[in-house]
Structures are given as C-alpha cells and as structure tokens.
Amino acid sequence: MSLTEAIASFVRDGDTVVIEGFTHLICFAAGHEIIRQGRRDLTLCRLTPDLIYDQMIAAGCARKLVFSWAGNPGAGSLHAFRRAVEGKTGGRPLELEEYSHFGMVGRFSAGAARLPFWTMRNYAGSELPSVNERIRTVTCPYTAEVLATVPALNPDVTIVHAQRADAEGNAQIWGLLGVQKEAAFASRRVIVVVEELVASDVVRADPNRTVIPGMIVDAVVVEPWGAHPSYAQGYYDRDNDFYVAWEGISRDPARLARYLDEFVYGVPDRVGYLVKHPGLAARLRAKQRLASGVNYGF
C-alpha cells in the first residue's frame, strides 16, 4: 500500500494519532502526508513532539497535544508549538495534556494491556498533577502506599517506522526502541512504514528482533529514508544540521510556511521530497557495524 492510501484509509479528522519514535525512527514521511491530506482536529500524542509535530501544529492539523517534552534537543525550541501555547497565533489555542516521560510510558503500557490505568511511584512534590487532573493517585490494596496513576492511552491510529518488515507487517527494529511496541499494541489501528520490505524467511531467521507482529498491523508501507531528518540505525544518521536549521525556520512563521510549501505541499510524496534533498546518502549513509549471528537451533 502507498503511504497516500494508508493515511487516506486509516487517519481521519478528529482522530487521536500517535507517530512514535524516541529521536530514532520518527516517521516524517507519514506526518508530511497527513499535512498534505489536510487532516484537522487531531489529538497528537508523543513523548517528544519533535519537529514533526511542530510542523503538523504549524499546518493546522492539531487540536490538542499530549506530550512530556517539547523541545528541539541541543538546538532550541519548537516555535510553532510555543506560538500556539503562548497565544501568539491569533487562532484557537492548542490544548495541552502534559505528563513526564514515565507518565506517557505508563499511559501506553496501560493501553497496550487494556487496563484502565497504570500506576507508578512518581509526582509527589511536582506541580504537574495540579495542571493535569488526569494524574491521580490510588491506595495500594496490599501495602496501603499511595501511588500515582495515569490513565490508559488508546490511540485511534499509531504509525511506527521500522527498519524492515515482511508483507504481513511483522516489523523488526534494532537500536533505540522507545515506546513503539506499547503504542502499537495500545492502538486501534497500526500503520508500519519500513525502510525495506523483506521476505518472511528473513524475519523468521531472527524472531527476537520482531517488535511489532503483523497480526496487529493494518497497513505496511515501504518508504526508504521515510524517517529523515530523524534516523534509522544501520541505514542513515540523524540529520543534525537540519535540526539546528529548524530553530531559524520555525522561529519565523513566514519561513516556516515557505518550508511547508516547498517540502511538504510542493511535493506529491516522499520520492518528491527526496528529489529535493540530493546528496543525503553521501552525507548520512550509515557505516557498517554488523552483529554476529546467533544459533536459534534446538
């Protein structure tokens, strides 16, 4: 299935949408396609909104953001996000629902296990519960300890970028794993976008590397370099220069609009985006560091 078809089929206006990936494997290709298809009123959830949600907020896709850290690490701010929160856009303010990383991880874990909430020892002394009434407490029935709780998060659709999958969507990820497994299992619909489609034999030869089983996957899309300017371990490095450049682009709403016009609205798909980024492979292609195989025999 093409990414255009997958987004058209599985992402609807008003949906709760998750594009996960902690620095690694953030599916910019899917974010751009959602922008191109003009989705509106989305509740966007991610631990770290990153540049992709900054772009989707700037493009008017988001009604609400559920998150735990909204910055551009080492490079600056997410300025479209900040303008929307600081009331500088003139439009309807962006609704926020804010946790810490542990809280967001707990929300996905509860969602994946189909529990109503997750519990953790956290938030005592912090003022986060005073601005988010969904962070609550429960008394342990065994020890009487008061523990923090966060509600389950069950997205309408989760989009996960992976290094490879077979045609059924059995997806293998190595390198940083983030919360993709929990987010996918928590979700009603799952789209897997991969660098490479492989034969089922390749997956079966190394089953411990499968993070998302095809049985929960609704669509498999092949989109090489689909995570750029994020990265895919063993395929290409993070485009840190672009993350630094985003500070200047996002600070100026007119420049940000020109960026979207040229690199998102101005191209039909990811292939068009890559045509506008010549030399990526020469600059970012990963060096080889192969792991030795293991014996799965019995």
Add this chain to the structure above:
Amino acid sequence: MASVAARELADGEVVFVGIGLPNLACNLARATHAPHLLLIYESGAVGAAPERLPVSIGDPALVTGSLMVCGMADVFQCFLQNGRIEVGFLGGAQIDRYANINTTVIGSYGRPTVRLPGSGGATEIAVHAQRTLVMSRLSPRTFPERVDFITSPGHRCHGVSRGELGLPGAGPVKVITDKAVLEADSESGGGELVLAALYPGVAVADVRAGVGWDLKTRTTLSRIDPPSAHELRLMREVLDPRRLYLGA
C-alpha cells in the same frame, strides 16, 4: 563546570545521563578517573560507550557498542523506579532556594510568558535517583527564591519535606554553577541550598549576587581546583572538538 561535575562521579557508579554539559561531564569522567562508570540514557542505551560526543540523548552512537538497548518502559521501571540509578543529572530554567526545578513555564501555566519544554524524564529522576547533581550558570533569573512551577521536586515543596512526601532518592545534593558549588543542607536543617565551595578568583559576594535569596554560607568554604591541562585537552580536542557543549 563539566570537570567539576566529572569529579563528583566515582568509578563504577551508575549514572543517568542528561543531554548538554552532563553528557560531557560523564564522558570526561569515563576518559579520566572513572573508566567503569556505567552510563544509562533515558532513550534505552545501557552501558553506552559513544565513539563521538552524542548530539542528543537519542544519538545512534549511544547504541553502537553499548551493553544493552532496552525499551523506555524498562528504563523507567526496571532501572529508575527499581532504585538502580545512583546519580542523576538535572538542569532547568529556574532553580530555587530548596532546589526545586522548573522546566515547564515562566509565568502562569495557563498563560505562560515563556513555554519551556516540560519534564521529560526529570520529574522521575528527581524522585528516584539515589542522588542528583544540578548543573546551571548562576544568575538571579535562574535562581529565584521560588520557581514559577515545580516540575521536579527538590528538598521542600510548598513547605513539605522530601521525607514527608515519601520520595525514595536523596534529591539534588549539589548544584554545580559556573562560579561555585551549592549544597543542600540536611533535611533537619531545612534542605536549603547553601554556598559550599568557590571557584578560583570568585568572591562570596559574586555568588550571592547570582541568586535571588539571602544565600547562607558554610562556615568553611572549599576551594575548587581549575580543570587540569589534561582535562582541558581531553574536552577541547577529543570529547568536544566541535564545541557543541563547551561553547566557542
């Protein structure tokens, strides 16, 4: 600051590494007196041995050659909440008299003057790490008497102590600044930050001018040695040649 923080780390300790200067400090410690420092990043890299200074805590160089890569649920549950993290690093836009840290908003939450990134993993690091080290440059804006928002608890939150809150870790025991080191007084002493050590050439008045409250001073102040030639060479030529964290 990075060399002062590096000296706080003992060989073999388990450190939860933050981005920025803490990253440089941990990698400096590993290259000098603490080769067996175990670096854990919230992104899931355990026992990382990065061959280049990571640009972010999700840098691919953290994976290559590390001991283990796990999901983030494991990081927070099996390592942090389990009590396995001996040292955590924190920073913030505001740090107050009781070492409460604000990384959420300047101004009110509903109508912020400046929207900051938020907690990330900071709240739970402040709760669970056996001790935390804070790194921040001194200025009255950064060190107000009270933070605008408590993202991460210090030693006293709205008058309630860490012990009364039931927090497992010891909290921010030291604040490493560009002029001095502040230490948290004991809980019975109120848990307030006091001046404990000065950098060469810095006077007590210089430090007091950089905080927004009447800073108390220990009766005997330590003197901090400047970075050695070896430490400087390592930082400038090996660890951070592109001056990502050291500045120009």
